[in-house]
Amino acid sequence: MALLLALTAAACGGGDRKTETDSPPVVAATKAPEFTSPTLQAIKRRGRLNCGVHEGLVGFAYTDNRGEWRGFDADFCRALAAAVLGDPNAVRFVPLTSSQRFDALRGGRIDVLWRATSWTLSRELSEGVRFAGVNYYDGQGFLVRRSLDLASAAELNGARICVQRATTSELNVADFFRARGIAYRAVVTANEEAARNAYAREDCDAFSADISALAAARTLLSNPEQHAILPDVISKEPLGPAVKRGDESWTSIVRWTLNALILAEELGVTAGNADALAEDSRDPQIRRLLGVEGDLGPTMGLSKEWAKNAIEATGNYGEIFNRNIGPDSSLDLARGLNAQWNARPGGLIYALPIR
Structure with missing residues (x-):
């Protein structure tokens, strides 16, 4: 009887022992890939951003009587040049027709396409491009x-x-x-x-x-x-900048430059007050945006003041809108869907957090 009880106890206790298959899987620590952009490196070597624009659309991209490029999209090109090179004039505008634009991007003739182009699934699938965001909601x-x-x-x-x-x-x-x-x-x-x-x-x-x-x-x-x-x-026509597929870091740089201009309007940072706010503001969001705190710019291969440079070059999103296509322009378009999300009435313009 004693032997039987011992064997029974041993059998019951055996279920508590863990086998190798019961152990949680060991996940090896992996390091995030380095943030590097061949496109950014090429831009820095040549000292100029090549920006594809409309061949002539009043309010968006056109040449004035002095041959200077003006317009909503042209200003975003300048802001991007200021962010990556520190100089809003270090940009070459490349006018393109609708049938030329994606070939120019794939072939490396331009670094970014900022030409009233709608973000669609088929374009990302078949044209070899990636959209970095939306800067105008149209229809x-x-x-x-x-x-x-x-x-x-x-x-x-x-x-x-x-x-x-x-x-x-x-x-x-x-x-x-x-x-x-x-x-x-x-x-x-x-x-x-x-x-x-x-x-x-x-x-x-x-x-x-x-x-x-x-x-x-x-x-x-x-x-x-x-x-x-x-x-x-x-x-629905969400218009925004497109880049060539294959350089995720460059896509991020274009995306976050656009978002910096949108966030600047939300936070009240303008071309005229950016310097003063960088000196005096205690708002952590503003301090990060203007490069006073953090190293987000250097992590992307840019200066600490990349966003501040972009804002001072062209103004925030609202300044760009009003000057080129809004109440201060001949088009006099209402903000509508392109109002900030927290405006009254609200729109669809919503900046991703920079932190």
Whole structure:
């Protein structure tokens, strides 16, 4: 009996022993890969940023009467040059058509594409690019003559629609009319200028593009007040900078420069007060943004004052907007979706935390 009890106890106790398979797996510590960017290195060697822009779109990228590049997108190019090189003028603007832009990026002709380009899945899949963020939330609409007395794009049955080749605009128009069973005829042109000129000659009944581009086009027509943008918004067009796929660190640098300008507006940091705030502000967010605290810039291969340089070069996001396409410009576009998230009414502009 004693022997039987001993054997039973041994059998019961054996279940408490851990086997090798019961032990938690040992995870080897891994070091994060070094933050290095071949694109940034190439830019520093040549001493210049190559920035792809629209070949001529009022408010966004165009040359003034002195041949200087101006506009919303052009200012973001300058801010990026200031962030990476410390000089907003160390930028070469490369005008590109819609059909040239991705080839120029893949081929290394430009370092960044800042050209009213919509962020879509198919572009990331098939064009070999990565989008670094959104700097303008747009949508596609229709520009028509007021004499047509139209209230909606749904009334354009049988109309001729001017649209640019190789753009999301061309695809969106086809989707809009097909979904509603409305007949139309596409008048496809090589670029925005050709589409605008065709519309001005009355080769088409309506011009369809991003609403911001339509607003710009209307200012160039002989009698702008005779043309109206219909209320229909037929798509979502998140516009932002694109870079070549394969250099994640460069994508991050472009992304965080854009975010620095957005955050600067949120925190009240402007081109005019950045120096004073760097000296006097006790706000940790402002101190990190302006490089007073932390080493975020050097970690990216930039100076400690990379964001401050960008802000002082062009102003914060709101300053860039107001000067080029907002109330201080001929376009006079409302902030709308491009208002800060905490504004009243709020928009979609929301900076990622810099910390």
